[in-house]
Amino acid sequence: MKLWLKHYWQDLISDYADTALMDTLWTTIVSKYTSKNRHYHNLSHIYTMYLQLEGFTNEIEDLESLKLAIWFHDIIYKSTNIDNETLSADFAAKALNKLPTDVFNIEKITNLIISTKKHKCLLTENNDNAYLLDLDLSILGTDWKTYSTYLQKIRKEYKIYPDIIYKPGRKKILKHFLERDTLYFTERFKTQFEKQARNNLMREINTL
Incomplete structure (x- = not known):
C-alpha cells in the first residue's frame, strides 16, 4: 500500500517538482499520516479513497485538484482540535506553494479540504466537491x-x-x-x- 501511494504521489507532481522536493513532501505526508495517534485517519484511509476514485476518474472535472485535496484533507488531525480542516488547508497551501509552478489551483484545493469540516459542498457548481465528500464518508x-x-x-x-x-x-x-x-x-x-x-x-x- 505505501509503495503504491508513493508512486501515486510521484505520478501526480513529478512534472512540477524536482526529485528532492517531491521526496521531502512525501516524507512529510507519511510522517503526518503514520503518527501514533492515527488509527483511522491514516494512509489506509487515503488509499481507500484513491482506489474508489480510480473507478470513475472520467467523471471528475479537475482530477489533479481532487487528488491533492484527498492527500491533504486529513494531514493535520488531532481529536482535541476544532480546526483540523482549516489547519490542513493551510498546510496544503504552504506545501503546494513550494512547487516552482502555479499549475495547481490552490484556492480550489483548500476550499475542497475545508468543505470536509461540516461535510457540505462549498463549491456548489463543482461536482468534484461532492465526490470528495462522498469518498470521505x-x-x-x-x-x-x-x-x-x-x-x-x-x-x-x-x-x-x-x-x-x-x-x-x-x-x-x-x-x-x-x-x-x-x-x-x-x-x-x-x-x-x-x-x-x-x-x-x-x-x-x-x-x-
Missing part, C-alpha cells in the same frame, strides 16, 4: 463488520475522552447526519451506500 455505507472496525479505530483516536463525554458527542454527530435529506451528494454513492449507511448509523446509536 464511504466508510459509513460498508458492511457492519467493516463499520464496526471503523468505530473501534475512531474510538481509539478519541481515547482521551471518557465514555460519558464521547458517547453523547458521537450520538449528536450521528443524529445530525441522519437528519440530512441524504448522506451522500452524488447519485453513484447514494445508490451504492445510502441505505446501508443509514442502517449503520441507527445501529450504532442503539449501542451508545
Whole structure:
C-alpha cells in the first residue's frame, strides 16, 4: 500500500517538482499520516479513497485538484482540535506553494479540504466537491463488520475522552447526519451506500 501511494504521489507532481522536493513532501505526508495517534485517519484511509476514485476518474472535472485535496484533507488531525480542516488547508497551501509552478489551483484545493469540516459542498457548481465528500464518508455505507472496525479505530483516536463525554458527542454527530435529506451528494454513492449507511448509523446509536 505505501509503495503504491508513493508512486501515486510521484505520478501526480513529478512534472512540477524536482526529485528532492517531491521526496521531502512525501516524507512529510507519511510522517503526518503514520503518527501514533492515527488509527483511522491514516494512509489506509487515503488509499481507500484513491482506489474508489480510480473507478470513475472520467467523471471528475479537475482530477489533479481532487487528488491533492484527498492527500491533504486529513494531514493535520488531532481529536482535541476544532480546526483540523482549516489547519490542513493551510498546510496544503504552504506545501503546494513550494512547487516552482502555479499549475495547481490552490484556492480550489483548500476550499475542497475545508468543505470536509461540516461535510457540505462549498463549491456548489463543482461536482468534484461532492465526490470528495462522498469518498470521505464511504466508510459509513460498508458492511457492519467493516463499520464496526471503523468505530473501534475512531474510538481509539478519541481515547482521551471518557465514555460519558464521547458517547453523547458521537450520538449528536450521528443524529445530525441522519437528519440530512441524504448522506451522500452524488447519485453513484447514494445508490451504492445510502441505505446501508443509514442502517449503520441507527445501529450504532442503539449501542451508545
